[in-house]
Amino acid sequence: MNAQQTWPADDASPAYNYAYLDEQTKRMIRRALLKAVAVPGYQVPFGSREMPLARGWGTGGIQVTAAIIGPDDTLKVIDQGADDTTNAVSIRRFFEKTADARTTEATAEATIIQTRHRIPEAPLRAGQIMVYQVPQPEPLRKLEPREAETRKMHAWAEYGLMQVKLYENIARFGEVTTTYDYPVMINGRYIMAPSPIPKFDNPKMHMSPALQLFGAGREKRIYALPPHTSVRSLDFEDHPFRIQSWSAPCALCAATDSYLDEVVIDDQGARMFVCSDSHHCETRRAQGHRGTMLGDAATSGLVDPSPSAVIPGDRRETRDPFRNPTEQGSGMDPGSALRSARDDDAKVEAGAKS
């Protein structure tokens, strides 16, 4: 604590408050968070501030994290499950710089996990706080564009329109085609957007022992799920909610129970499936789990197959067994290339310049 108290004394330090936001802004966000926790799933309006990165890059999540983080916290930031993609690295660096934050990639060590579009595969525990970056907090927005109307629909729990939308999906396609941001009913009262996590992650929200906070900076909304809160994915008796499944295990760590990204690896249509949760995949490989493609890479001499040779955090060699070693410095692994290509949010190196 003493280190933090004397922290701004260094003349080279920037002239802003701990965790960037001023104290009045933090109080405003904290009041919104307490009301959000008291009415799970209800979207509390808040005065979203300008942040040193553009809205749509996670400013809501960053403001929530800034309002709650303290010297005792350890922060993990993930973007589509990965700790090492642009958005995650930038936000982690932002809090290292402005809040002197301890950061980690290990899910179990983190007290605050800020996330964009995934919930980690490792089970969350009591005392952890998940902070979600939310692009569109209003689950009814695509059905009803007027805020005044959606607010009344929530006020009176008029959610028939959402059921009709799901029904029309089934009538037209034979199944509900929503695969991410799948609407959920919270505590039997409010329909909530779980942020664009895959529906694979929806069951992890139900009765989770961790506190879950959601921040939408551009849309100026905060909402929350206390621990042990009922989260029901909307469905029909004859079309029950189902999560995604894959026919192949992870090509690198052979996991069969994790969410997999499909990665196209050549121009002949060949593809591989790899864990989207990079820390989960690395942990399994360090434990000696071997996927088929990792084995191929080992026989071709590109990677050392012994577990000790897998360096956590460096996935250039282990993740892409097909790249020519001389080109390794050139860019991203295929997983992050795919993630970048399908991102709905623009992504550039965030504002925290080094």
Place this chain on the structure above:
Amino acid sequence: MTTNPLIGAGFTDPVFQSQSAFRALLAALSEPGTRQVVTGGIAPPDGLHAATATALLTLADYETPIWLPPGLRDDVAGAWLRFHCGAALVSEPGLAAFAVIDGASSAPLLADFNPGNDQFPDRSTTVIVQCTGLDGDEAVTLTGPGIANSRLISPAGLRPGFWAEVAANNDAYPLGVDLLLSHGDAVFGLPRSTRIGEAI
């Protein structure tokens, strides 16, 4: 009632003292019925428990009118809150964003405070109920969000019929006030989502 006419000190290190106090309050309201220690290291003014004073110092400012019992409002506690929080002190319970009540006094009722409205239930009052103890009296069972199965609490020094008022407050969900029961440096959170039952 006035023993010390001077306004005492507030936080010596506002950034970190308010951050740790807020995390305790967040834990209190997200896990209702768990005892949370709200430490700010401050000496509260006469009439306010340390947890009450720290919570208000952490959350209240010029945007949040505070309701205090008249005896406290016109005394050093009122002056202390005006000075440190810059908050307006209101005499109408329904206008308050935060309120402090004595658990044993018969007025005002919880229903006198602002329950929010159907489109903005977040605009309700947060009521800090000062008790004479956080255990030792009639036990009640809590269930609802934030509680794995059920939880027992037995705070002391609450007026007769208090739990019926809390149950009525929950019946109006998602409207209603959110409660913090405070004594000394500890609080119980009791948000409107928590259902009250008799102890088994």
